[in-house]
Amino acid sequence: MTIATRTQPQIITTALFLSPALSVLAAFFFVPVLSSFLLSFTDFDIYALGNLEYLRFVGLKNYESLLNDPLFWKALQNTFFFVFVGGPLSVLFSLSTALLLNAKLAPWRGLFRLIYFAPVVTTLVAVAVVWRYLYHPRFGLLNSLLGLFGLSPIDWLGDPTWAMPAIILLAIWKNFGYNMLIFIAGLQNIPDELYEAARIDGAGALMQFWNITLPQLAPTSLFVGLTTMIGYFQLFAEPYVMTQGGPMNSTLSIVLLMYQHGFRWWSIGYAASIAFVLFAMIFIVSLVQVKLQKGMQES
Amino acid sequence: MRKNAAKIVLITVSTILALLTATPLVWMALASVMPTGQASSFPIRLLPDAVTLEHYATLFDRLHIGRYFLNSLMVSISITLISLFVNSLAGYAFAKFRFGGRDKLFRMLLAALVIPAQVTMLPLFLMLNTMGLVNTYLGVIIPGIASIFGIFVIRQFALSIPDSLIEAARIDGAGDLRIYFTLILPLCRPILVTLAIFTFMGTWNDFLWPLIVMTDDSMYTLPVALASLAGEHVQDTELMMAGSVMTVLPVLVLFMALQRYYVRGIMMGSVKG
Numbered sequence: 181m182t183i184a185t186r187t188q189p190q191i192i193t194t195a196l197f198l199s200p201a202l203s204v205l206a207a208f209f210f211v212p213v214l215s216s217f218l219l220s221f222t223d224f225d226i227y228a229l230g231n232l233e234y235l236r237f238v239g240l241k242n243y244e245s246l247l248n249d250p251l252f253w254k255a256l257q258n259t260f261f262f263v264f265v266g267g268p269l270s271v272l273f274s275l276s277t278a279l280l281l282n283a284k285l286a287p288w289r290g291l292f293r294l295i296y297f298a299p300v301v302t303t304l305v306a307v308a309v310v311w312r313y314l315y316h317p318r319f320g321l322l323n324s325l326l327g328l329f330g331l332s333p334i335d336w337l338g339d340p341t342w343a344m345p346a347i348i349l350l351a352i353w354k355n356f357g358y359n360m361l362i363f364i365a366g367l368q369n370i371p372d373e374l375y376e377a378a379r380i381d382g383a384g385a386l387m388q389f390w391n392i393t394l395p396q397l398a399p400t401s402l403f404v405g406l407t408t409m410i411g412y413f414q415l416f417a418e419p420y421v422m423t424q425g426g427p428m429n430s431t432l433s434i435v436l437l438m439y440q441h442g443f444r445w446w447s448i449g450y451a452a453s454i455a456f457v458l459f460a461m462i463f464i465v466s467l468v469q470v471k472l473q474k475g476m477q478e479s
Numbered sequence: 480m481r482k483n484a485a486k487i488v489l490i491t492v493s494t495i496l497a498l499l500t501a502t503p504l505v506w507m508a509l510a511s512v513m514p515t516g517q518a519s520s521f522p523i524r525l526l527p528d529a530v531t532l533e534h535y536a537t538l539f540d541r542l543h544i545g546r547y548f549l550n551s552l553m554v555s556i557s558i559t560l561i562s563l564f565v566n567s568l569a570g571y572a573f574a575k576f577r578f579g580g581r582d583k584l585f586r587m588l589l590a591a592l593v594i595p596a597q598v599t600m601l602p603l604f605l606m607l608n609t610m611g612l613v614n615t616y617l618g619v620i621i622p623g624i625a626s627i628f629g630i631f632v633i634r635q636f637a638l639s640i641p642d643s644l645i646e647a648a649r650i651d652g653a654g655d656l657r658i659y660f661t662l663i664l665p666l667c668r669p670i671l672v673t674l675a676i677f678t679f680m681g682t683w684n685d686f687l688w689p690l691i692v693m694t695d696d697s698m699y700t701l702p703v704a705l706a707s708l709a710g711e712h713v714q715d716t717e718l719m720m721a722g723s724v725m726t727v728l729p730v731l732v733l734f735m736a737l738q739r740y741y742v743r744g745i746m747m748g749s750v751k752g
Contacts, residue, residue, distance in 0.1 A: 193655045194576045201569035204625040205588070208603060213594055215602035229605075277496065285482065286489045294738070295497045298504065301734040301741075303684045305702035306723040309709045310507045313716050319519040321506060353500065361745050414595060417686045421706050435597055435687070442601050443691055455598045466593040 220452035229446055242453035252454070254429050255437040258344060262433065263412045266348035270412075271405050274356045275397075278363030293364075297357035304354065308421040311350045312337065315422075337423050340430035347418045347431055355411075359404045366400035367393070399476055406469040410462050434458050504727070511535070511720035518716040534721035544725055546697060547704040553616055554689070554700055555682040558623040559675050565625050567671065570633025571663050575645060585634070588627050596622070597687070604691055618692040619700070623682060629674055632747060636670040637663065673744040676737050680730050701726045 220242055227234040246252045277296055281289050299307065314321050315336035323333040336346040370393065378388050416435040419425050425432035425440075434454060442451030506525065510518035511534060513527040538544040573585050603622060604613070612618040640663065648658045664671070689700045699707065705722050712718055734741055 191578065194572055194578050197568045197572035197576065197655075197659075200565045201625040201630060204565065204621075205627065208606075208622045208624070209594075209599055210591070212599035212602040212606070213591075215605075216598050219602060229608075280489065280493055280496070283489055285486045286493060287486075288493075292493050292497055294735075295501055298731065298734075299500065301680060301730050302504070302727045303702055303705075303723075303730060305684075305686050305706050306507075306726040307503065309705060309719055309723050310503050312709070313510075313518070313719070314503060314506070316519070319521060319523060319716075321502065321523060324523045353503070358745065361742060365746055410595075414597065417702075417706075420686075421709060438597065439687070439691075443604070448601050448605070452601050455601065458595060459598050462595050463593055 216452050216455055219449055220456050222449045224447075224449040224452075226446040229448070238449070242450050245450065246453055246457065251429065251432065251437065255432045255434050256457075258430065258432055259413060259415060259434045261344055262348060262351070262415050263409050266351050267405065267409045267412050269348065270352045270355055270408055271359060271401065273352050274359035274404065275363050275401070277356060277360045278367060279393075281360070282364055282367045293361075296360060299354045300357045302354070304417045305421055307354060308350065308418050311346075312422045315346055338427055340428045343423055343427060343430045347415075347422065350418060350422075351412070351415075355408070359408065362404055363397070363400060366397050370396045399473070402469070402472055402476070406465055406472075409465050413458060413462050413465070434461075504731075507720045507723050507727070510717055511724045513717050515715070515717055518720065519714075534715075534718045535725075537718060538721055538725065542708065542722075543697070544701075544704070544722065547699050547701045548725065550616075550693075550698060551683055551700040551702075554619050555679050557616065557620050558682045559678045561620070561624050562626055562629055562678055563671055563675055566629035566674075567633050567664065567667060568659070569625070570630045571637050571659060571667075573630065573634045574637035575640070575642070589631065592627055592631075600688065600691060607692065613692060614694045614698050615692075616698075619689050622688065623678075626678075629678070632674060633667065633670060635747075636667055640666055669740075669743075672737075673740045673747070676733065676741050677744050680733065683730050 221237060221239060222228075223236050223238045223241070225234075280286065281293055281296075286292075313319070317323060317333055317335040317338065320336070322336065326333065334342055336342050374392050374396070375388055378392055383391065414435055415433040416439065419431040419433055419436050420439075423431045425436050435458065438451045438454040438458070441447045441454060509525060509527060512530045512532065514529055514531050515533075517524065517527060573581065599622070607613050607618045607621070612621070644662065644666075645658060648662055653661070684702065685700075686702045686706070690703050690706070693699050693703055696704070696707065705719075705726050708722055709719055
């Protein structure tokens with residue numbers, strides 16, 4: 181008997197290991213992505229759902245209708261507000277709490293970290309329900325807190341100017357612990373020698389923060405900022421539970437609009453074109469992320 | 480002197496922030512045991528006069544929350560177990576098997592991570608509809624069976640397993656499946672535990688997809704049921720808080736118990752880039 185040790189499995193074994201994952205991804209992810217793209221060029225609606233003969237190819241008509249749909253522009257504007265105001269605020273808050281917990285003087289850091297992180301693991305729908313009551317104009321805790329400082333009550337979810345800020349506040353509370361942990365890891369990776377050298381040069385705490393901490397944290401901040409934005413583009417459960425997109429569509433988001441068109445009114449072709457607008461926006465942000473990361477690695 | 484002052488400021492700020500962060504969750508728990516009407520009365524009270532479990536009883540007796548709880552459990556456990564198996568097979572193969580086009584295929588999968596799941600939902604629903612899987616557990620589970628991120632994380636971990644170990648097992652005559660079950664899976668235990676927690680929590684908290692697939696209320700998962708109840712029982716603050724506690728508590732307890740693994744998972748995700 182010859183000792184022929186195979187060091188590599190045969191092609192059939194490889195296929196055996198890969199096929200469960202790849203076939204599921206192909207059938208239930210890649211094919212749907214392509215079909216969604218095709219659907220966005222059709223008028224697939226409730227009649228086509230019953231009988232495919234009613235399905236027609238309509239070219240770019242869905243996209244044209246989107247451009248003329250004031251609700252779409254409203255949803256886009258609201259989503260941008262949530263992403264470009266709520267996103268940076270979330271990141272800033274995470275950074276501040278990371279600095280707070282990273283200060284070597286502070287005691288019980290483990291306990292504080294646990295408390296700050298707890299909202300991250302909670303169920304979004306459940307905490308959105310809780311916050312809906314916290315925002316109650318008369319019985320809500322938030323207004324009574326404002327009352328302590330002599331401020332007049334706000335109709336958080338009933339006033340179009342306050343509804344989106346209220347959702348942003350909930351999002352900050354829910355998410356800051358996650359990015360905080362990533363920032364803490366980033367802070368701990370900054371070599372101590374840098375600070376020592378700065379102290380020898382006579383740099384104060386503020387100078388050290390400005391000239392060492394911030395530049396050293398730049399890659400982490402970039403990662404955190406862009407992933408947060410990508411997540412925030414997908415805003416859905418908060419307005420669905422708290423405001424149903426109101427008042428006066430002030431919290432209508434792109435995904436909520438897609439859900440309403442696709443699964444409430446069954447205008448599936450139109451909803452698919454909204455889904456692709458979402459994809460395009462996320463794609464652009466991801467592209468920026470990759471480009472900037474490459475730039476940083478080179479410099 | 481200055482050091483002490485700084486310390487006091489740090490403690491004060493951290494404590495106030497901790498109180499503010501904990502308040503919504505603590506109030507949820509307290510309001511859930513208040514007698515009906517007490518959580519929406521003026522002036523606002525934080526502590527219940529009398530503790531009652533009547534709202535929990537109502538949830539179980541009249542609103543079938545036990546059923547929703549089991550639905551959530553069923554879906555989350557199935558997705559966690561099946562996806563760990565499927566992703567680890569593929570992750571291991573991508574790390575250790577040599578075959579033509581491997582790296583190209585893997586890069587293609589990674590590139591697809593930018594596609595948001597919402598894009599797939601409309602055609603996926605139509606597919607499930609023709610397959611008769613709308614309003615079934617399988618319908619909710621199917622898109623969760625394999626995940627690119629899961630394959631990626633397991634591959635990164637499996638890369639660190641020395642080839643010599645695998646070759647030694649082959650020389651001893653072990654087949655590839657046997658190597659996977661008796662060598663690779665045990666070695667990958669840390670990553671599998673972390674991934675299991677992430678998958679379970681992610682599925683438990685998931686909302687949009689079960690909302691779309693589960694059309695009959697006996698099939699709702701907890702978040703879907705809670706969102707639906709929150710629409711009907713707007714005035715019943717205490718009842719809704721009890722429902723929120725029931726939804727949040729399992730994941731919160733799981734997190735507290737397995738914190739170490741969870742935090743490690745976040746760090747892995749952040750290295751991903």
